[in-house]
Amino acid sequence: MASIQAAHTANPLIQIEDLCKSYSLQGADGKTITNQVLFSINLTINQGEFVAIMGHSGSGKSTLMNILGCLDTPTSGSYWLAGKNVAALSGDELAHIRNQSIGFVFQGFNLLKRMTALDNVATPLLYAGIGRSQSRKRALELLRRTGLESFAMHQPNQLSGGQQQRVAISRALINEPPLILADEPTGNLDTQTSREIMLLFEQLNRDQGITIVLVTHEDDIAAYAKRLIRLKDGHIILDQHNKASETILDQAAAGNSPMTQ
Amino acid sequence: MNLLTIIGEALRALRQNRLRTGLTMLGMIIGVAAVVLMLSIGQGARTKINETIAAMGSNLFLVVPGATSSGGFSFGSGSVRTLTINDAYAVAELSSISATAPVTTGTVQLNYAAKNWSTIITGTTPNYFAVGNWKIESGTIFTESDLRSAARVVVLGSVTAKNLFGDEDPVGKTIRITNRPFLVVGVLMAKGQSLTGRDQDDNVLIPITTSERQITGNQFPGSIRYMMVQGKSAGDMDIAEIEITQLLRQRHRIAKGKENDFTVRNLTAIADVATDAAKVMSIVLGAIASVSLLVGGIGIMNIMLVSVTERTREIGIRMAIGANRRAILTQFLLEAMMICIMGGVIGLLVGIGGAWVVSRVADMLIVITVGMVGLAFLFSSAVGIFFGFYPAKKAASLKPVDALRYE
Numbered sequence: 001m002a003s004i005q006a007a008h009t010a011n012p013l014i015q016i017e018d019l020c021k022s023y024s025l026q027g028a029d030g031k032t033i034t035n036q037v038l039f040s041i042n043l044t045i046n047q048g049e050f051v052a053i054m055g056h057s058g059s060g061k062s063t064l065m066n067i068l069g070c071l072d073t074p075t076s077g078s079y080w081l082a083g084k085n086v087a088a089l090s091g092d093e094l095a096h097i098r099n100q101s102i103g104f105v106f107q108g109f110n111l112l113k114r115m116t117a118l119d120n121v122a123t124p125l126l127y128a129g130i131g132r133s134q135s136r137k138r139a140l141e142l143l144r145r146t147g148l149e150s151f152a153m154h155q156p157n158q159l160s161g162g163q164q165q166r167v168a169i170s171r172a173l174i175n176e177p178p179l180i181l182a183d184e185p186t187g188n189l190d191t192q193t194s195r196e197i198m199l200l201f202e203q204l205n206r207d208q209g210i211t212i213v214l215v216t217h218e219d220d221i222a223a224y225a226k227r228l229i230r231l232k233d234g235h236i237i238l239d240q241h242n243k244a245s246e247t248i249l250d251q252a253a254a255g256n257s258p259m260t261q
Numbered sequence: 262m263n264l265l266t267i268i269g270e271a272l273r274a275l276r277q278n279r280l281r282t283g284l285t286m287l288g289m290i291i292g293v294a295a296v297v298l299m300l301s302i303g304q305g306a307r308t309k310i311n312e313t314i315a316a317m318g319s320n321l322f323l324v325v326p327g328a329t330s331s332g333g334f335s336f337g338s339g340s341v342r343t344l345t346i347n348d349a350y351a352v353a354e355l356s357s358i359s360a361t362a363p364v365t366t367g368t369v370q371l372n373y374a375a376k377n378w379s380t381i382i383t384g385t386t387p388n389y390f391a392v393g394n395w396k397i398e399s400g401t402i403f404t405e406s407d408l409r410s411a412a413r414v415v416v417l418g419s420v421t422a423k424n425l426f427g428d429e430d431p432v433g434k435t436i437r438i439t440n441r442p443f444l445v446v447g448v449l450m451a452k453g454q455s456l457t458g459r460d461q462d463d464n465v466l467i468p469i470t471t472s473e474r475q476i477t478g479n480q481f482p483g484s485i486r487y488m489m490v491q492g493k494s495a496g497d498m499d500i501a502e503i504e505i506t507q508l509l510r511q512r513h514r515i516a517k518g519k520e521n522d523f524t525v526r527n528l529t530a531i532a533d534v535a536t537d538a539a540k541v542m543s544i545v546l547g548a549i550a551s552v553s554l555l556v557g558g559i560g561i562m563n564i565m566l567v568s569v570t571e572r573t574r575e576i577g578i579r580m581a582i583g584a585n586r587r588a589i590l591t592q593f594l595l596e597a598m599m600i601c602i603m604g605g606v607i608g609l610l611v612g613i614g615g616a617w618v619v620s621r622v623a624d625m626l627i628v629i630t631v632g633m634v635g636l637a638f639l640f641s642s643a644v645g646i647f648f649g650f651y652p653a654k655k656a657a658s659l660k661p662v663d664a665l666r667y668e
Binding site: 066071100110114115123124126127129131171 | 265269584585586
């Protein structure tokens with residue numbers, strides 16, 4: 001955890017230069033149609049930042065997120081993650097990075113069905129080569145911290161949306177990654193639950209220095225982030241410090257927040 | 262992820278879809294059970310034939326009087342009595358021959374106390390027992406002096422002894438053969454059926470001299486029904502056959518260009534044909550059974566492909582949280598292999614059970630060897646790897662982003 005604590009200094013965690021992404025599709029007439037989604041994106045995110053990426057559907061924000069998460073590869077340009085050129089890595093090396101350096105939180109939670117919350121949280125550790133009993137022990141500890149200890153043996157379909165998303169966040173955290181990528185994490189949740197989840201992200205960012213990159217199209221969710229990036233038609237059209245975050249966190253502090261300073 | 266963990270995951274996935282796993286496994290169970298059953302039946306038949314051949318004696322010739330024809334009608338082999346006891350003794354002197362036994366046969370009625378029994382009587386010389394690989398259960402065989410004196414002594418086949426004496430020991434007792442008293446000197450060990458299915462143990466044997474003079478009588482004194490000839494070595498059977506033929510032609514004064522009045526049959530060659538037939542039969546049975554194993558394997562491949570498609574999203578999630586290609590490949594391959602190995606083990610037990618039932622119901626000899634068990638196990642694992650590999654490879658080569666987006 002010590003390395004992440006030091007991350008408040010301005011070390012670039014993510015550095016993207018001239019990144020383009022296009023898809024080739026076979027049209028109905030047999031011709032190949034090239035659809036460019038991202039145009040020469042340049043972006044630097046430092047360790048410890050809390051960034052919201054906004055944009056309408058089709059703006060390329062999900063594609064950018066997939067590339068940031070090493071789930072997809074760019075067509076051209078470079079992507080440096082923690083000093084490593086990810087664009088040059090093999091599939092298995094990318095799998096290792098996803099396992100060790102990135103925690104994913106999805107809109108649809110994406111928990112493994114018919115598997116207990118505990119085993120869901122423990123699975124990334126299994127892929128890291130850690131034994132089952134030790135993995136479960138660490139998973140239980142993490143569930144305890146997110147207040148879900150009593151739901152450890154429940155399967156996802158026995159949990160509420162908010163609980164499922166907290167299980168997913170626990171899973172994202174288990175390998176202590178420096179980066180969490182959240183793709184519309186509150187899209188399937190009600191306002192109150194959304195607020196709780198966002199405050200949890202805010203707390204992780206503030207207390208543990210974990211870099212959080214969030215994709216959303218809702219302004220009140222983006223308001224929790226300290227930096228706002230807006231995409232339109234594959235271009236970054238806005239990149240600024242987010243003043244709204246101070247207001248909203250002040251309000252949270254004034255209210256009955258579960259968080260302590 | 263270590264192998265034990267992956268096995269655990271695979272078992273969990275299989276348990277989640279019990280009915281489907283069970284039905285897929287059923288294909289495997291039937292395939293392996295069929296292979297085991299067919300192999301054991303084939304092996305049983307071969308063992309049985311080998312036992313019969315070994316019981317028959319080795320390097321054997323059967324020399325029977327030849328067919329004669331008269332005015333264009335052929336009377337079939339043995340229709341004239343051209344072979345004599347002296348022919349048999351002469352053949353025995355040949356360098357390539359170790360022993361001969363002349364044989365006359367007939368059907369007789371036996372009496373002992375209140376019981377009676379009808380059977381085949383064989384008149385022969387003491388050599389017969391060694392040549393035909395007959396072993397004595399109790400008592401002795403009759404001797405050369407019995408032969409010379411045409412003594413009324415008899416050796417009983419095991420079935421005959423059982424029918425006439427029950428549990429009583431026949432040796433030393435006197436039975437009546439066509440109302441003449443004979444002393445039982447020995448009882449033969451059971452041999453079972455011959456290659457043609459005849460019960461070889463229902464017979465009585467007496468010296469050929471006694472038979473000729475007192476039982477069957479003889480239209481042509483000294484003539485015999487056939488003779489058994491034992492060659493000295495398996496390698497010289499062809500030479501022995503030529504020597505026998507030449508000697509008998511000479512003794513029977515057959516002119517050059519005329520046909521033999523006897524036939525020499527190489528029983529070992531006939532036995533070889535039977536062995537080959539049994540071998541072919543077990544190969545054919547095994548091949549037919551293998552088809553069902555192949556069908557079972559295709560069933561597994563099919564279901565694994567369905568499973569991979571259904572679980573595309575799961576694969577995507579696993580990839581997102583750090584599963585590499587090898588982990589995904591191993592997971593799906595192990596699922597397929599587990600179906601096969603579990604199916605194989607159950608199929609093996611079902612096959613062995615089926616073999617037991619067949620051996621009981623059909624009264625067939627069934628042989629299950631360790632090699633067969635190993636083969637079934639190896640074969641089912643191989644089917645699992647072969648048919649499981651393609652679906653597993655398909656799963657592992659999915660792009661994480663595509664797999665995650667799959668609805």
